[in-house]
Amino acid sequence: MQSLIVVVPAYNEADVLPAFHGRLMAVLDAMPIASRVLYVDDGSADNTWSLIDSLSTADERVGAIRLSRNFGKEAAMTAGLDRADADAVVVIDADLQDPPELIPDLLARAREGFDVVYATRAARDGETAFKRFTSAAFYRVMERLSDTPVPRDTGDFRLMSRRAVKALGALRERQRFMKGLFAWVGYRQTSLVYHRDPRLAGKTKWNYWRLLNLAIEGLTSFSTAPLRLATWLGLSAALFSFVYAMWILIKVLFWGDPVRGYPTLMIVILFLGGAQLLALGVIGEYVGRTYAESKQRPLYYVDEERP
Structure with missing residues (x-):
């Protein structure tokens, strides 16, 4: 050199x-x-x-x-x-x-x-x-x-x-x-x-905010693992919801179901809503980066x- x-x-x-x-x-x-x-x-x-x-x-x-x-x-x-x-x-x-x-x-x-x-x-x-x-x-x-x-x-x-x-x-x-x-x-x-x-x-x-953004930049630039994580989270939520629905159906058929279960219903709704928002947020990170690249600035x- x-x-x-x-x-x-x-x-x-x-x-x-x-x-x-x-x-x-x-x-x-x-x-x-x-x-x-x-x-x-x-x-x-x-x-x-x-x-x-x-x-x-x-x-x-x-x-x-x-x-x-x-x-x-x-x-x-x-x-x-x-x-x-x-x-x-x-x-x-x-x-x-x-x-x-x-x-x-x-x-x-x-x-x-x-x-x-x-x-x-x-x-x-x-x-x-x-x-x-x-x-x-x-x-x-x-x-x-x-x-x-x-x-x-x-x-x-x-x-x-x-x-x-x-x-x-x-x-x-x-x-x-x-x-x-x-x-x-x-x-x-x-x-x-x-x-x-x-x-x-x-x-x-x-500062910690800029470091957090840099970390997100690194993860989304060199890995699709967050997208896979969102996919698995969605599948897990769907499986959990299906199993729970089967349990509700069996319980109604054999034991009946008086008007109860409001807390359980809210837990399920919040869980599914949170999982969906998380998946949308991860997808949005990748869509935003695709948008920035497409402008070719x-x-x-x-x-x-x-x-």
Whole structure:
């Protein structure tokens, strides 16, 4: 590998960006490989873009892209990867939870013949026990339900070869779950275990609502298991209703049936209604994603760009 580009998506990271850039450039300066940095500002509302613009002006090795609005991290990463022309590409966040000092180790593993080297978290400092639990549960559910295995406890921090990036660029779906897409392209992949640090400054942009939506995105993008679950739930409800109806019929024929059973009737109605609404909700998730894909809107728009 003769060249390297580090793609850094950033959204409201003005508090941490100077420290991140200093550590990253120190790493790249010490490496015997032609290296560049490409920052992608995902429509930040603070002065993130002005900092990136000044870094690009001061150092010709620094490129910059500003999206026309906040399209989301998945689209920001895609914008950077679309413009990454190098033998190796590293994706890393700017919050310094993923240490730039690990990049030489990623390169070393890639030279062993791997196209993708993803960083697997051995520990997650600075996060609550509930967040660690839900994250671990999500990856294990994805591992069981998805047809494409998604590595456990692995974020977006990784190195990819030129052909892996080119293959990823051919996937233009609008509903993007990048962790799944990284795995879907295949090629030789391996992990590098590391200790994840707490965020150096600023606030995380991933609240529980956004994380829940991302989890739904991942499950519906890479698995039809929710649809199968809705089918089995419907079949179970129908079977239960049939058995219960037979019991009511037998009871009436042999013992009669005075006017009773209102609580039981309500339980059955509520159960069937809930099962139907759940199935409709699952189907609606897939229909909504099909609708979004059918519109064929661009993944992002670029407002400004610095070579």
